[in-house]
Amino acid sequence: MTALLRNHWDWLLEQRWLLPVLVAIGFILAFAIPEYNLLNKYVQLVLMYVGINIILAVSLNLVNGYMGEFSLAHAGFMAVGAYTAALLTMKVLPIAAYPGLFPLAVLAGGLAAALLGLLVAIPSFKVRGDYLAIITLAFLMIVKSVIENIDFIGGPRGIPGIKKLTTLPWVFFWVVVSIWMVRNFVYSKYGRGVLSIREDEIASDLMSVNTRRVKFLAFMTSSFFAGIAGGLFAHLLQFISPRVFDIIKTTDILIMVYLGGIASITGSILGATLYTVMLEVLRPSTVAGLLSWLPDMVFNPLNEYFIRHLGVWRMVIMPLLLVLVMLYWPRGIMGLREFRGFIPRRDREAHHVLKIPKSGEMP
Amino acid sequence: MTTLLEAAKVRHFFGGLCAVGDFNLDLQAGQLMGIIGPNGAGKTTIFNLITGVYRASEGNIRFNGTELVGKTPHQITALRIGRTFQNIRLFRDLSVLDNVRIAHYAQANYSPLEALFHIGRYRREEERIIENSQRLLSIFKLEALAGETARNLPYGMQRRLEIARALAIGPELLLLDEPAAGMNPNEIDQLMEFILWIRQEFKLTILLIEHQMKLVMGICERIKVLDFGETLAEGPPEAIQNDPKVLEAYLGEGPVG
Structure with missing residues (x-):
């Protein structure tokens, strides 16, 4: 029975129509769910956050997983995308008359973030590992304090009253685009360059890989999609402030990446989904409901000191989770492995097909 | 001379x-x-x-x-100019094939945009790289191990793979x-x-x-x-x-x- 299932599964994965059909079904669902209220509003909202987090995790994985750097700047790129897109829809573009201009604002947010990604790529030529982590952390703090000190964009108070333009179909669209483009990047000479930098940067350079160019491209692609996610996020939350994009936000994305597994798109999708759902489940009311069977003697103090303050405890629990994952499960769920359907057919077959040598054979 | x-x-x-x-x-x-x-x-x-x-x-x-x-x-x-190293420096977590493919970087003639969308010269160039990599692996009798992770090869084969990789530079x-x-x-x-x-x-x-x-x-x-x-x-x-x-x-x- 299992053998039969596996054969069907193998057959299914070999079909060229599989991914296009899945994407088409996804789009139909993304339109139908809000239109006919197939799921309640709360679940729809969570779905959109899952999508945004998938974009964030997949893009951060390019730098932290595939390239093996440790960048903490992702929330900063997200902030740049969020502010750029929000300012465009509020002050520049005639969104009220033409809501169809929204993707343009999101795209501009992505491009602005990509431009800043160039800046962060430069220190990565000189330093790696811990030192790059410190530099990207500094970058994150600079972005935050710059925003805090510009009155025009609300300073520390942020921007309230952003239009709710992010919808399930748009989130799905950008999720598909980000996965597709990161996957295309990974399965190209640049992607292999990124992997070889993680393995051995000097050897990579000596195998003709232009490591600077590859780093530029990886940082730009990664920050571009962080900016896209930021734009979607701003128009979903409808309020952004510098505090939203602090180190805790970066930590969230890091957990998704390392939990899901480095150098794996599938891993990032799983990590982002699991983590987002977990955060929703771990709300005080849900947890209190789940634990209400405990005797009052245990439940009351637990509720008093812990469950009711889960929002604060989160700041302790989540970084601790990151530490534990990195120590005991450094490869995460899918580390260095990939769902077969994401790997281009040419790549898969090249690893199996045997060829007869055309010229001589070694002695 | x-x-x-x-x-x-x-x-x-x-x-x-x-x-x-x-x-x-x-x-x-x-x-x-x-x-x-x-x-x-x-x-x-x-x-x-x-x-x-x-x-x-x-x-x-x-x-x-x-x-x-x-x-x-x-x-x-x-x-x-190709080279090998005193202490083998393969890309240990990558496949045997990818080790050789990486060394084609300078010869692969396509732009980042063509890579992001898998269009234009991407397809032809990738096919050429795969063909040449497989040819090199066959010559060095490593073709059956194309999908193997480089770190799993025995020492002698790692040395051979390193030379194959250096030759991929042409x-x-x-x-x-x-x-x-x-x-x-x-x-x-x-x-x-x-x-x-x-x-x-x-x-x-x-x-x-x-x-x-x-x-x-x-x-x-x-x-x-x-x-x-x-x-x-x-x-x-x-x-x-x-x-x-x-x-x-x-x-x-x-x-x-």
Whole structure:
């Protein structure tokens, strides 16, 4: 029975129509769910956050997983995308008359973030590992304090009253685009360059890989999609402030990446989904409901000191989770492995097909 | 015969320490030259200077008339200089095939945009790279292991894969850094035959560093003896074997087998 299932599964994965059909079904669902209220509003909202987090995790994985750097700047790129897109829809573009201009604002947010990604790529030529982590952390703090000190964009108070333009179909669209483009990047000479930098940067350079160019491209692609996610996020939350994009936000994305597994798109999708759902489940009311069977003697103090303050405890629990994952499960769920359907057919077959040598054979 | 690689008055310092002092080289196209010398003689440093890992403090290095000093390693490699390492430096977590494919970076002629959308020249170039990589793996009898992770290969195969990877660059000049390290006399015999064979098959000029006298004396046409970064002697194997200066500084006293 299992053998039969596996054969069907193998057959299914070999079909060229599989991914296009899945994407088409996804789009139909993304339109139908809000239109006919197939799921309640709360679940729809969570779905959109899952999508945004998938974009964030997949893009951060390019730098932290595939390239093996440790960048903490992702929330900063997200902030740049969020502010750029929000300012465009509020002050520049005639969104009220033409809501169809929204993707343009999101795209501009992505491009602005990509431009800043160039800046962060430069220190990565000189330093790696811990030192790059410190530099990207500094970058994150600079972005935050710059925003805090510009009155025009609300300073520390942020921007309230952003239009709710992010919808399930748009989130799905950008999720598909980000996965597709990161996957295309990974399965190209640049992607292999990124992997070889993680393995051995000097050897990579000596195998003709232009490591600077590859780093530029990886940082730009990664920050571009962080900016896209930021734009979607701003128009979903409808309020952004510098505090939203602090180190805790970066930590969230890091957990998704390392939990899901480095150098794996599938891993990032799983990590982002699991983590987002977990955060929703771990709300005080849900947890209190789940634990209400405990005797009052245990439940009351637990509720008093812990469950009711889960929002604060989160700041302790989540970084601790990151530490534990990195120590005991450094490869995460899918580390260095990939769902077969994401790997281009040419790549898969090249690893199996045997060829007869055309010229001589070694002695 | 034309000069392929030429080094003139190359000096290199690490801080105040002179690692290479007045290094000169004239390597003819098609030649197989060996560099020998005691530990710390600056042999690997010379390879690092040629390939741009270090930038020579003084002097010139020319390859086919192009000045190499000041160029980055990937620029120099793209001029078709391949190398291997004293301690194997494969991309250990990547597949055997990907190790070889990565070395095609400079030859793959497509832009980042073509890569992001998998359009234009991407397809044709990727197919060409796969074909050439598989051809190299077949030649080196590694084709059945294309999907294997490089770290899982036995030592001897890792050495072979490293040479296959260096050849993927399409080199005119191949630099081999202690290819016989960790091999027994029997394996060294095979390696000697193998080096002569790839030289002919791929029309290579080879510069190699080696401690194993058997290999150096057996296949090199010219030998250069270094000591503390300075050339002690240079010539064909017979002359080197009988040079009193070399005997004293490196080979020790008495005859060498």
